[in-house]
Amino acid sequence: MKLFAYFLPQFHPTPENNQWWGNGFTEWTNVTKASPFFPGHQQPKLPADLGFYDLRIPEVMEEQAKIAMAHGVDGFVFYHYWFGDGKVMLEKPIQQFLKNHKVDIQFCMCWANESWKGTWHGAGNRLLIEQKYLGKEDYLVHFQYLLPFFEDKRSLKIEGKPVFQVYAPESIPDLDLFLATFNEQALLNGLPGIFWIAVKSSPKWNAKHSKFDGMVNPNLSQINKYLTKSISGFFLRYGLNNPIIRRVFRLPKTIFFHSVRACLEDFKENYSIDFFPLAIPNWDNTPRTKNLGTVYLQTNPKAFGEHLKACLKQARKNQSDRKIVFIKSWNEWAEGNFLEPDQKFGKSFLEVIKSQKS
Template identity: 40%
Template sequence: MNKFRFIAFYLPQYYPTASNNRWYGTGFTEWTNLGKARKCYPGHDFPHVPSELGYYDLRLPEVREAQAALAREYGIEGFCYYHYWFGNGVRELERPFQEVLASGKPDFPFCLCWANQTWKKKMWDKDAVIEAKILQEQRYPGPEDEEAHFATCLPAFRDPRYIQVDGKPLFMIYRPLEMPDPTAFMEHWQKLARENGLKGIYFIGQTPNAKRDLEAILQTGADGVNTLRMHDYRRCWNPVKYALKRLWWNFSPYPKIVKYKDISRFFIAEEDRRENIFPSVLPNWDHSPRSGRGGSIIHGSSPQLFERNVREALAAVAEKQPDHRLIFIKSWNEWGEGNYMEPDLRFGRGYLEALKRAIDAVSAGEH
């Protein structure tokens, strides 16, 4: 039987923090944006309402256990927690993962994705057309900070639950090409890993623009690339159609809207068959809870269409070495962006069931 490694990105923005209280008001979480959002156009599939897990608080270990149990039941190997290190020891949203690490529970695999981007207030406002205000700047102070960052991650790397590739802890960098010297950073961490008894680090860089960035990321010294192709459809439009669409989006009273059935066929590409290129599957996308009219929406997603996306991803990785049959799910619980696998009132466990159907069918030899 083939072994497929589905890893779901995991957002920890579901508990109050001192920074968010200061920036957005007391008690702010991802649920705040979801609760304020409204339908943006006729036929908009909204609101998105969680069902069996409810509007949870990630400070509760029972919630984290329930999430892991669901993910495991439907074929997900582990969670890739977004990890925020802004330089000079500044961190955000670290509590849920630190409690998972310290408690040993849930007994469910995990890895980290360093979300190395500056936080701007427009990312969370109702209307994204306002001037961006920097809340927390991403900085790269140099080698001493890199050592402090590594030391913070080392207990996770040593945890038996930590996801490995080729015997090395998997560490994803969200935007490696935005770093001033990604090669020096990776070489430094590889040295630190070996000095601390690890075989090394398996670095994966992510890109939403594989055509532009793929080879550049690999040239930094990254071991692999995670592709997220939700915008690749635009490259297949002729220039006139693209110009007209951009004009419409600029003046329309609605967000940028595209159909899932039309664009999902671009989510997987030939490059994803390469041994060190790892595709993503996307259940849905709806950024309007965070950005209102300034956002973008993929319209008409369904578990059936998502299952097709999963099968195409499985076909792309099927001939790789077992350790490299990685497929990333964008995402487990990003409710404010409308991409989540957790059960909701509309489809229940539909997306989870679609994932398992696809895995079982391909593993049994169906095409």
Template identity: 35%
Template sequence: MKKNNKKVLAVHLPAFHEIPENNEWWGDGFTEWTNVKSGKPLYNGHYQPIVPMNNNYYDLSKINDLKKQADMARAYGVYGFVFYHYWFGNGRMLFQKPAEMILENMDINTHFCFAWANGTWYTTWHGLDPKTLLEQKYPGKSDWKKHFEYFKKFFLDDRYIKVDNKPMLYIYIAKNIPDYDEMISYFGKRCQEIGFDGIYTVEYIHPGNKELYSEKSDAVYEFEPRYSLFFDVSKLHLLKRFITKKREETEFESYDGVWKAILSRDRTYKSKTIISGCFSGWDNTARKGKKGLIVEGKSVEKFKKYFEQFYTSKRKDISDEFCVINAWNEWSEGAYLEPDDKDGYGYLEVIRDVVNKYEEN
């Protein structure tokens, strides 16, 4: 058996604690768990609301809850987290506390990096008509300095993930950032000033960022299942889904079909490194109600079969160092690895077993 040292990363949503903005927008006490608990079964056998194992509705503003996440991830073969980072310009941030708590507490034993989720926030949950809550702004070069000064303290932490002595930074929608190339060059130079060899930027590839946007980026990350659901289906299929959405009906896709697309893909991006992406499941009806999308047919047994093939893929340009799972804890989108009251630790056990099977001695 050929050994494999690939590190498994999981996208991390830090929204499981109260913030003043959410209390203002959605009511006192709102957290991401509020969305999860609002899920309703839409048909016989539909697993909603999804319930964390032992009713573990944790609070990520509490250090012990964050530490338990890190310990669980490490125990089950997840090397680290890709933390969503919400920077709206001029230092305006949301949900920064969990990452800052990691920085402040060296006994939290995990690796991590940031994914700048650079998008305007709208009232799109629960089928509401879009209304702007917080606009994503790009003030320019003065903001690059502020942003880097914030990043700097994290980059210097030994637990922050590096590639070739470069801090890894994911960008959700690279094409939306004015002067992107110049900004990345600036970040790279600032990184060199503090002892690194530059910055390692990774573009998300999904319907909002369909192609490699910049040659300055080092790699791409294929964000699942959104990638497969839009790029690996026919135009007729997309038209049918568009009509379903217009009718405000629930969309359904096949778990096996999405995984087949992931495992058979051979697309390249101008020789850029591909950080392959996969998913555990998808059902965002807790957020979207009947207007949501469900990827039907998920099971621990299927995930085990598909994940091992994914983990050992030898696709051209694919990273042999990292792969990413969406997600660690996107509970209200049905994309999570943490144990629930239906499958327990099943998905985490799969990751642990596959990683242990192929890792180098």
């Protein structure tokens, strides 16, 4: 059984972020400015053991990997940004990881193939970088960029193939060409192929005919169906989450964690392709999106432990090298979505993982 946590490399300044948001902007900028929107709303959420780290410092990721592995997290899923024509973003920490074998933790890559908007400052409609799909020549260059990662001994393999996740496969207009190009290049470079995993997909997505090998639980897009399965959830959906009430009182959307669990743990008996459960410890993206954000209520290590237990049970139904649970996320601090030690719970979320794995 393996646990892999999504890893955000947005913790170092970049020329683009300096231009858009001011010099020195990183994920920490919004984290430290956060404030509560309602009684009992805990903000800001601040780091403990690792502090306000800078991922340009190699020792930071070395320490992150040590903490992760000591508590049962087997690997990271690095978000990877390729906008077409060689344009990458937030690549320095991952390139540094590739060269630094002191960070001895497994990994796979997730192409976060979405356009960037001004979400980090609550300006969601402001287009910053457009995600482009430029055809086979660009896919060839993209593959060559990723090849050293696929070949790395720490790369997660299934059936001997390096795992590559695509965040939003439905967004790729020539998806068949993209997949065929990568598969062809993998074989030409001595790899047995690519093991494809889809992350975000709509209910209309035909997984069986997608040519993907697996998918991370996509059910969270259907969360609203699960809100009214309890009295408290019903009250939130049609009471405090009413758009008029939220607008008047400037409130974020709130969801009880038991509704999130009901959604993510509504497993099917059979899936047309390999299914990987998704576990979420917490969520509060108001540091990024202010009152337009969403807050999960009653998140805590105990509740996460129960949730993780259900996800592990589901993953054990998979074949041996597919017994994997993906956790969102290791360090998405401005989305209140992290496993790293914080000033309220310390390492309690990580200790839950350690106890579940032992």
